[in-house]
Amino acid sequence: MPVDLSGPLMAAFRRAKREFEEAVKKGDKETARKKALECARILKQLSKYDDFNRESYLQKARKWERIAGDIEAGRYGAGRKAKAKPLHENTRENEEEDSFKRQAEGLITGSKVRWGDIGGLDEVKALLMETVVIAALQRPESIQPWKGILLFGPPGTGKTLLASAAAGSLNATFFNVKASNVLSKYFGESTKIISALYEVAREKAPSIVFLDEVDALTTKRSGEQSEASRRMLSTLLTELDGFQDKGSDLMVLTLAATNMPWDLDEAVLSRFPRRIYVPLPDRKATKEIIRINTRGLDISRLDLDAIAEESVRRLYSGRDLKNLCQGAIWNMIREENPDLHKLAELPYEKLRKRSLRTRPLEMRDFEEAFKKIKSPLTRKDIERYEKWAEEFGG
Ligand SMILES: Nc1ncnc2c1ncn2[C@@H]1O[C@H](COP(=O)(O)OP(=O)(O)OP(=O)(O)O)[C@@H](O)[C@H]1O
Ligand SMILES: [Mg+2]
Missing domain, CATH: 3.40.50.300 (P-loop containing nucleotide triphosphate hydrolases)
Known part of the structure; x- marks a missing residue:
């Protein structure tokens, strides 16, 4: 098994490619040709370290050799945009590359x-x-x-x-x-x-x-x-x-x-x-997450410490806490707006003119909400994370 040099080689390739592009921009054909050959050489080396991508590296290497050949024959338009393709080259490969790039942009x-x-x-x-x-x-x-x-x-x-x-x-x-x-x-x-x-x-x-x-x-x-x-x-x-x-x-x-x-x-x-x-989240973090998820509402009547204690005991995650708050808020909204579902008959324009009635959140809103949220985790799961963290974390 040869030493894996693919990291440094990749870096070297990028450098050579950059220098190639600069040379093309400047119209320095000789440097561009040399750099294109260097790119091809590095890609060939890379193909040795990576069985999976061997063919793709070799294909790219051939592309660079063609570019070098085109420059020598005066077919490669120096001074054009660095990405310019040799005139005769079948651009399918490049089109494919571009299409993947566009898909990557979609991410x-x-x-x-x-x-x-x-x-x-x-x-x-x-x-x-x-x-x-x-x-x-x-x-x-x-x-x-x-x-x-x-x-x-x-x-x-x-x-x-x-x-x-x-x-x-x-x-x-x-x-x-x-x-x-x-x-x-x-x-x-x-x-x-x-x-x-x-x-x-x-x-x-x-x-x-x-x-x-x-x-x-x-x-x-x-x-x-x-x-x-x-x-x-x-x-x-x-x-x-x-x-x-x-x-x-x-x-x-x-x-x-x-x-x-x-x-x-x-x-x-x-x-x-x-x-x-x-x-x-521990208790302190739990309280912060509850504050974040009840922004804009009056929570002065809540006993946050009690809610946090119960949440920690139930192994709630941030996601569970968010759902808990949503549940509590809904309980409050339904209580204050008992005819809410009837409004569904109204046209949008009329609805826009109405506003929701709210009141400060109460402990009972949370007590109801607690019943519906169950953490999928057990103590044992948590211990497993903690053990891994101790051994491999840092
Ligand atoms: N520390 C936190 N502070 C505030 N909100 C949180 C926190 N953790 C989780 N949440 C809430 O829970 C939701 C889910 O969190 P997030 O998607 O970041 O979890 P995750 O760790 O990526 O989960 P998964 O492992 O399932 O992908 C967030 O959108 C947010 O509303
Ligand atoms: Mg996630």
């Missing part, structure tokens, strides 16, 4: 979430804020922000929310990628979408790639998707390594999330040296 989502929308999780928030700030600041080359952070913890504890807040605060391009979706939607082509995704992420930096359910990519589990997910994983790992490129100041942060950290294999874990436990 971009807006994020309006702010740090203030997240209750508790102070340490996690601080770490993410620091990472995001370091990435944005001018800094010596030796100081690098984290490129990959793994968030793990029980369902509904705010992992997605944290990633959205990081993106929202930075005004970064936010790619929301669910591993299982990519696999089922693109199956055999999931590697292409991943490559395209990171290419677009670099173009639109600063970017945050949020990779939800990374555990779906693990090689530990078997099943019919395992071949496709192994390919996708392998591409992903290569992309992640590519970002170890020190000279690059493009900020592309990959945040990965999982509910099943114990399913992750070594290859994934090693790319995410920072692994952050996102636990169930």
Whole structure:
């Protein structure tokens, strides 16, 4: 087994490609030709380290050799846009690449979430804020922000929310990628979408790639998707390594999330040296989450401590708390507006003129709501997370 050099090679490829594009822009044909050959050489080397993508690397290498040949023959229009294609080349390959890039762009989502929308999780928030700030600041080359952070913890504890807040605060391009979706939607082509995704992420930096359910990519589990997910994983790992490129100041942060950290294999874990436990909210965090989810309503009559105690005892997650608040609010609304359902007969215009009656939230609203919300978790589940956190977290 040769030493895996794909990370540094990927970085070298990117550098060569950049230099090629600059040379083309300047009209420096000789440098452009040399750089195109360098790109081809590096891609050939890369093909040796990555069985899954061997053909695709070799195909790209041939493309670069053709470009070099075209430049030499004067067929390649130097001075054109760097992306310009040799005239005679069949552009199907490029069209395909573009189509994947467009699909990757489809994964971009807006994020309006702010740090203030997240209750508790102070340490996690601080770490993410620091990472995001370091990435944005001018800094010596030796100081690098984290490129990959793994968030793990029980369902509904705010992992997605944290990633959205990081993106929202930075005004970064936010790619929301669910591993299982990519696999089922693109199956055999999931590697292409991943490559395209990171290419677009670099173009639109600063970017945050949020990779939800990374555990779906693990090689530990078997099943019919395992071949496709192994390919996708392998591409992903290569992309992640590519970002170890020190000279690059493009900020592309990959945040990965999982509910099943114990399913992750070594290859994934090693790319995410920072692994952050996102636990169930404690009492203080619970109270914050309740405040966030009852904004605009009068909660002065509530005994928040009592609600928090009961919620913690019931192992409620942030999601459960949100549902609890929704339930309580609905109880209040129904009580204050008993004929609400009758209004459904009214035309929209008339409805618009009416307003809801509200009153301060009462403990009884919450007591009713508690009955309907049950956490799927057991003490044992939590212990499992805690144990994993102790062993692998940090
Ligand atoms: N710490 C929190 N502060 C405020 N709201 C929270 C918090 N955690 C969860 N919520 C609420 O629960 C919802 C679900 O949270 P989120 O989607 O971030 O959970 P998750 O950890 O990504 O869950 P899953 O593992 O199931 O994907 C949020 O939209 C938010 O309304
Ligand atoms: Mg989530």
